[in-house]
Amino acid sequence: MKKLKKHVDKLFSDVPDSDEKEVLKQEIYENLQEKVQDLIEQGKDEEDAINKAIVEFGDIDEIKMELVVTKNPLRKNNTKYNLGFSIWGSLLIISLFVFANFYYTPDNIWFVYPTFVVLWWPSVMFYYWRKTR
Incomplete structure (x- = not known):
């Protein structure tokens, strides 16, 4: 499961630190863990289940863009x-x-x-x- 944690950390490495980022990282990590457990219950070994969960999860570019946009609100007119x-x-x-x-x-x-x-x-x-x- 360390591989999942490293993968999630790598996905969010270019996003600025915030509470929202940590919450999303935790949610994604938990979802990936659940997916791995489901795949293990279906008969896959742990390494194959982790790799398949990562591949099926896909990319999080849209989520990262939303995090960056919410962190940079419109500048106030000074x-x-x-x-x-x-x-x-x-x-x-x-x-x-x-x-x-x-x-x-x-x-x-x-x-x-x-x-x-x-x-x-x-x-x-x-x-x-x-x-x-």
């Missing part, structure tokens, strides 16, 4: 949060430029130039937010 973060981040960066400008070089006003560069970030996020809304 563009509103991204827009808010970009606005606050830009304000902090611009205030740093203003502080540095007036603290170190109060006679030259240069903070305006990097401000235009920083403002591209929230403007791009705004248009992305509008597009996804």
